[in-house]
Amino acid sequence: MNQVPIGIFCDFDGTISKSDLITSIANEFAGQTGRAIVDRVQRRELSIKSGVEAIFHSIPSSRLPDIIDYTRSLTVIRDGFDELVQGCISRGWMFAVVSGGLDVFVDPVVEPYRDSIKVFCNHLDDTGEHLAIRWMVECDAACDGGCGLCKPSVLRQFRSQIQAEVVIGDGVTDLKAAAEADYVFARDRLRRACDEQGISYWPFKSLSEIIPILDREVQNQSDL
Template identity: 70%
Template sequence: MKHYPVGVFCDFDGTISKSDLIASIAYEFAGQAGRDLVRRIQRRELSVREGVEAIFRAIPSARLPEITSYTEQLTVVREGFDQLVSGCIQRGWLFAVVSGGLDIFVHPVVQAYRSEIEVFCNHLDASGEYLSIEWDVTCDDLCDGGCGLCKPTVLRRFKPDNDVQVVIGDGVTDLKAAKEADYVFARDSLLRVCREQGIACTPFESLAEVIPTLEQEVSL
């Protein structure tokens, strides 16, 4: 595997995309049951994997075209995304999208960079009567399980080939990865939980803030 001095591992829902698309799909297509499941995931009463599987089991596969169209209309890319990705590529850094989200809305956004970045996300399977998830990265032996896509497992895969690992995220699903990282950029729920647990992190709004901050504060 190629050596990258810096590995940047970036969440998608709520981070690259301004909207949390899984939650939005749950609200729009799974009704009150979807709302209840999202709340239970956020309160950590259900693992991400359990909750997301339950959400999509409640949605008929025949609605997939509606979901695809809905997410296309809803996706708004956060400011600075192109600057961040192109900046990582120019510096010889790894940029990886590490998302518990779905290929139907992750791939269109990152398509222009697919040959130069890594993308980890889940596949939405419409082969049965109801939708199901094919999980891209399952938990390794060092994880306590329950991840929808195991972000710390991805970081550990690249650890031997990175000098510094950076996590960018917004939600509780990014917390395990934040604990593994050397440097964390956080907003929203992840920022709150990192502060509660004493995990060092830098708040952000635009993704254009990431590289200048790293070059100023981190020994590269």
């Protein structure tokens, strides 16, 4: 089987989007309850799946149009995103958005690239009295559970198809995937968690920094 040299698995909230939109929704629409749940998830006292479910279960489904408008007004794309995606396409690398976030704010951003990239995120369901999350990638047998959308499970789906796995992220939701990846680009809470766990990474501010580093790594590997 021919393999793609690089497979990039990139977080959305706080990484592609400058704002952590789940946290922002919790603060804006779930009040003190939402803020308390976010704090517990970030301290790793509560699983991501349980925390996100609890946040949205506290919000009436009638607020969905307000949430969509709010996230659209709040979404600011990090510098270098288009450059990163186009760089992957031109090199024949796989690029996947792997997000514990929601289709209502991920889909509008990735729509221009849909034919060229892979997208994994969760669905926000408003058919009941309160909002519910439909988890699109459950934890597989190799994961200890609680992820919500399980990022390491996504990595394992493609492991036979790529030569090197790259994880880009900013938070604790990216830590399990980072622990399994060949290369990690980290900022904010993921950077601190990698330091605690002894996981090597490159820090970044702009997504435009990533392709040049990977080009050097690919060249170094080919020279061995």
